[in-house]
Amino acid sequence: MSYHWIKIFETEKSFENYIQLNTFILFELKGEKICITRTEKGFYAVQDKCPHNGASLSKGFCSKNNEIVCPLHRYSFDLESGKATSGGAYTLNTYPINVKNDGVYIGIKAKWWEM
């Protein structure tokens, strides 16, 4: 799998300071809306658009089971795998987050025509 790695923060510290526990940041990167959140298990990035009916997941909340819960109909998704844990057989796109010495990067899968 080939990724475009896009720097979203200059340092790990600034990333941690910016995103508090169970809060969200919405980024639009390479035409994709991405919701980044932080739970006690770590940082996660998933597609912002709920696959059920299009609500913005960054307006939802995190559960204590490490899920993101949609604000509209309350379907929930595992933040690690992106798989729905309630509501239907949906799966969110997930994005890797890579913390390096020179910044925090998010990986966007390259499209087939970009490889």
Ligand code: FES
């Ligand atoms: S729009 Fe998200 S659960 Fe319906």
